[in-house]
Amino acid sequence: MRCLIVDDSRVIRAVARKILEARGYEVEEAEEAGDGLDACRSWQPDLVLLEWQLPDMSGIEFVELLPRHCEGKMPKVVFCSSEGSYASIEAAVQAGAAEYIMKPFDSDVFDSKLKMAGLQ
């Protein structure tokens, strides 16, 4: 399984990478949405772990642009953000997110969310 982490926080990328690699995922990282969308086209991940607000666009915009960058194989999107309002989570789900992780999280939460998204 391949996971692309799209998050402008180096710390979060490092923590998520550690958890995902321990579960057998191949991991790539992108700091900005544009790079993330390019990686979706070239690397074709199974999962995109996505921050709510990125430097160049919002996570919702990223999800909306995703079909244009994926030929046939759409990755599942799991938001992972400190933005944890009802409205934000609802917007993410309506945009097509499979799951939503509110920061801070621990490995139990991470495992649970990946399982519920059908990724474990």
Add this chain to the structure above:
Amino acid sequence: MKREEFDFFSGLAKQRAGYVFAPDQVYVIESRLARVAQRNQCRDPGQLVDLVRRAPDGDVARDVVDALIAKDTYFFRHAEMFRRLRETILPRIQIQRTEQRKLRVWSAACATGQEAYSVAMILDQMAIELAGWSIEIVATDLNRKLVERAAKGLYNRFEVQRGLPVRMLLKFFGEAADEQWQLAERIRSMVTFREANLLQPATDLGAFDVILCRNVLGSFDAEGQAATLDRLAGTLNDGGILILGDGENIAGLTERFLPFEGLDGIYMRPAAAQRVSTPQAPGAAAPGASQASA
């Protein structure tokens, strides 16, 4: 921790809650009591022993027992069991109780209530099928503080993210203060929380169609397990279903239940006419080693 201190605390857990600690679980008791000791300014376990001895029925003794009993639980723990509950068990009970149109569920050793509320959410999703039915979920725990907390239906970010799909969070919860989430009133009102000890008869709770007693029997010795199963059988209606934790079984402990459709850890109390002595398969009586509540 000295051996006599371990003996004191493990004896207290056994006497008050039926919990049994193995001799090599000194570290478990030490870690579970660390915060209680700190709160009561005890510099060593011996001072905590003295406080409990001075007031065996006091708040400190209660805090010690509460701390000794693990409380780990989460929504839809062992999701496969909840799928069976929804697809197999509840439809069967629905047929059995179609005349009475009454369904009662008991979540025993409910801790912070996630199991009881998981059942409530499933029943809410069956609202059309169960229109006109009287539905009651009773959830009990020995720990009064947990019962009071559970009744509020308030959970933090970590708790609402373990086992609970995001769509169910949106459907059944609303935001509350301090980054907490609260279950909708219609779900909370389906569950009645009560303080109760599994070591004591549960006759005042009434009769149930489904009992969930998961991940608690493994903390009892064989005698405690058998006695508890006997009490649970006494509160189940004919044809009622007992659900134990993943890996738990009743082999060698009681003959008051029959296996239910070959599902692991799920048993049925037979109707009076079916109650015959059924030989149990020999095997390990002790359920799983977990001491966590469901």
